[in-house]
Amino acid sequence: MQFHPPTDIHVIERDWLSSNQIVLLGDEGNAVIDTGYWSHSSQTVSLMQHALKNKPLDFIFNTHLHSDHCGGNRALQTNFPNCKTHIPPGLSDLVKDWRYDQFNYQSTGQFCPEFKFDSLLFPGQSIQLNNRTWQIHAAPGHDPDSIVFFEPDLQILISADALWENGFGVVFPELDQISAFNEVKQTLDLLSTLKPRYVIPGHGKPFANFSQALDRAYTRLKQFVTDPQQHALYTAKVLIKFKLLELRHISVLAFNAWLYRNQLLLQIHTCFFPTLDYSDWFKDILNSLASNNALSIENGFIKNL
Ligand SMILES: [Zn+2]
CATH class of the missing domain: 3.60.15.10 (Ribonuclease Z/Hydroxyacylglutathione hydrolase-like)
Structure with missing residues (x-):
């Protein structure tokens, strides 16, 4: 209706x-x-x-x-x-x-x-x-x-x-x-x-x-x-997508620097995914967002889609 x-x-x-x-x-x-x-x-x-x-x-x-x-x-x-x-x-x-x-x-x-x-x-x-x-x-x-x-x-x-x-x-x-x-x-x-x-x-x-x-x-x-880990992963994706909506496109290097400064993402990683290397963890998230057409990664730049 x-x-x-x-x-x-x-x-x-x-x-x-x-x-x-x-x-x-x-x-x-x-x-x-x-x-x-x-x-x-x-x-x-x-x-x-x-x-x-x-x-x-x-x-x-x-x-x-x-x-x-x-x-x-x-x-x-x-x-x-x-x-x-x-x-x-x-x-x-x-x-x-x-x-x-x-x-x-x-x-x-x-x-x-x-x-x-x-x-x-x-x-x-x-x-x-x-x-x-x-x-x-x-x-x-x-x-x-x-x-x-x-x-x-x-x-x-x-x-x-x-x-x-x-x-x-x-x-x-x-x-x-x-x-x-x-x-x-x-x-x-x-x-x-x-x-x-x-x-x-x-x-x-x-x-x-x-x-x-x-x-x-x-x-x-x-x-x-x-499965609170599922909620934590969902949050990490939301935070990253929100930032890309704001920035629209950014170099991979600059975005990595932002990811290493982000207190909440670091905290989510420490509390919920401590066995994974931080950079491997967020690379997986970026790849997952890319495969869902939420972003693209090309020529050293991340673009919001
Ligand atoms: Zn709110």
């Missing part, structure tokens, strides 16, 4: 480098949920200007503070200086003092420009947007501090990276040896009680087949719980 959101909910579908933007227009003010990756900032600003049709942007809401969901905050704050930014409470102290090394931006080899916030979005609260009431729910697992938004009348779920049509985001705490697969399950259980008719995910197109998506997510989770 095709999802046709109401005309006052505008979904700007992006890609895997930038999260989707969900633009909610209404009497309470005009809002965007999530702002994409920093390298797409100027495109994000243009897309927002187009979606707003000369109306002001009053609010930025972030579902969580990963670089692909809040990397455009700074550019939007600069271009819409009167807009107020609302974030989940978990990392607000880090944002307040901009303690950059405490986020995961450095360890993942990603980047996020400094931004400010005005208010917090507490799970259990509701907010009024586009003349509707949106519930805020905690959705830990992929990120301990992530939230999702749910509108009970139309049964629309804005699921961020807690649920995609085909899976969910990397379960980052697990890579730091912090148990979080159980939180993923609890979040999926919560979403199943909401029974959304339509889901607007953080990446990929909106969808209506919630129960099939939920089944796929549970199956994937079961695979990861049974």
